[in-house]
Amino acid sequence: MGYRRTPEEVAAVRATLADVEFVGGESLSVDFLTRPEIVRDILPAELDPGAEPRLTVQVSRWRSNCVGDFAASAVYVSASHAGVAGDYVLTMFMDDDVPLLFGRDLYGEPKKIGTSTLWRNDGHMSGVLERHGHRLVEIEADLGPDRGPVEVLGRNFNVKYELEPGGGALAGPPTLMMAEFGQRTTVVRKGPATLRLTGTVHDPLDELEVVELRDAVYVETGMKATCVPLGAMDADAFLPLALGRSDYWPALGTARLPG
Template sequence: MGYRRTPEELAAVRATLADVEFVGGESLSVDFLTRPDVVRDILPAELDPGAEPRVTVQVSRWRSSCVGDFAASAVYVSASHRGVAGDYVLTMWMDDDVPLLFGRDLYGEPKKIGTSTLWRNDGHMTGALERHGTRLVEIEADLGPDRGPTEVVGRNFNVKYELCPGGDALAGPPTLMMAEFAQRTTLVRKGPAVLRLTGTVHDPLDDLEVLELRDAVYVETGMKATCVPLGPMDPDAFLPLALGRSDHWPALATAHLPG
């Protein structure tokens, strides 16, 4: 095992990435409706807004066939591409660099490092995300009885791209990606929710105005994942969104040059 993979190691990598599975999942999520203009502003031009201006906030934890155990949070925006409905991944946070690198390098997911936690006390459940000392997300829910198992296929839209070193352009056209998740859910509980979103200059979640909050959903689930490229995108149009996915570098200056 070294910095140059052997043919046997390459074959093992291909076999692992050809059969990606996430198991033992616990997820607490909540949907809300926001303004249609907010949705249009945060979606790439190549995606259409979904049937309603829905945003989903999720806190979860998983085991996997490829990146170990991890906890995560994410924000999704309802969208479609050429009539295929799914969710655009606006932002994600992982608690470790391995799932971060997997999702970002392979699928184009907009991942950062953050600490996600789930607590359950009988029917009351809380999910929270913290990053750099700020609690960005908190979901509280009073869950009803189990509604039984389900099987669904979820679709996420992501973007793979490379910034030029000066940050003034993209190094070629980005690629719109679509990930599919064949999900087998063994437990589903729903109930009234409270959602608290806090914004920072790096994670401006408070820009997402909540107009109508829906019930929270808690699931215990597993899923198989696949991902395919859908085609090239306009690099100039996507640049502002690409820079919005990263932290705001001017706010991170700790040294000031003379002059």
């Protein structure tokens, strides 16, 4: 074991990443409709808006065979590519650097560090995302009876890219990625929900206008993950969205050199 992996260790890494599993998952999510122009503005040009201007906010916790245990939150946007429906991952928050690096480096997921928490009190469920002292997401739901089990295939669109050191351009064309998640869900509970989104200059979730809020969905699930590249994208067109995935660096200055 070391900074130069042995052939046996390389083979072990390949075997693990070829059979990725996330298990013991608990997820509380809520869908809402927003204005169509908001969806078009936050989607890359290579993706079409979904059948309706739907966004999904999710707070969850997981175990895995590759990145340990972690809690996460995410915002998804209904989208499609070449007639294949899925969700574009607008932003994601992990509570540890290991799942952050896995998803960002391998799948192109737009991950940041944040604290996600789920609480359950009989039929009432709460999900909260906090980052840098700001509570960005609050979901409250009153859940009905279990409707599981069910098997579903989830599909996410992400983008892999590199910024040039000066930040003014991308280092080559980005790559549109598609991740698929074969889920075996044992518990499904639904019920009315409330959703509160706040924002900062780094995480402007409050700009996602809620026009129609739908019921919350709580699941207990496990899933296998795979990911494939779909093709190159327009680097200039994606640059503003790439910079929007990061924190706003001009607001993070704490000092300057004299003179």
